[in-house]
Amino acid sequence: MSETRATAPYDALLVCSFGGPNRTPDVLPFLKNVTDGKGIPDERLVEVGEHYYHFGGKSPINVQNLALIDALTAELRARGENLPVLWGNRNWHPFTVDTLRDAAAFGTRRVLAIVTSAYASYSGSRQYREHLAAAVAELGDAAPEIDIVRPFFNDPGF
Numbered sequence: 001m002s003e004t005r006a007t008a009p010y011d012a013l014l015v016c017s018f019g020g021p022n023r024t025p026d027v028l029p030f031l032k033n034v035t036d037g038k039g040i041p042d043e044r045l046v047e048v049g050e051h052y053y054h055f056g057g058k059s060p061i062n063v064q065n066l067a068l069i070d071a072l073t074a075e076l077r078a079r080g081e082n083l084p085v086l087w088g089n090r091n092w093h094p095f096t097v098d099t100l101r102d103a104a105a106f107g108t109r110r111v112l113a114i115v116t117s118a119y120a121s122y123s124g125s126r127q128y129r130e131h132l133a134a135a136v137a138e139l140g141d142a143a144p145e146i147d148i149v150r151p152f153f154n155d156p157g158f
Helices: 024-035 042-053 060-078 096-105 122-142
Strands: 012-017 085-089 110-115 145-148
Touching: 012 060, 012 096, 012 122, 024 042, 060 085, 085 096, 096 122, 110 122, 122 145
Parallel strands: 012 085, 012 110, 110 145
Antiparallel strands: none
8 A cells, every 4th residue: 555645754854945145256146046037236236235245245044044954853863753854945055946856866755845934925935835836847757745834933832
């Protein structure tokens, strides 16, 4: 008897985040990814980039995501689960589609995704669902199935 989608075990946990630059040369390309198709002039991106330059061109979100991944990995192992915790971003490296492509190449077929934005809104949840759907569409038949944890802004534990 084969397992149904709802009962098949997950092969990986994906932390899906916004992404951010890691160094000064990343800032403008990152901002161009964020604003792609929105008609924002480069002069404005340069102004916004100044905020990142105050921190050496590095967004704190990346360090926070790595700490979250470490904490999730430790918690899963403490519970006897050896589930790999992956990281993919909408706007900067590691890009979600690349992470999912690599995971699929190593046999991942079912993924549980946690979006780091806790709130139910277009940019806080729906845009991530669209982003994950686009990654799956890009990968086609090779794409793993993805379930997404609901927005958790009103969870008592949050």
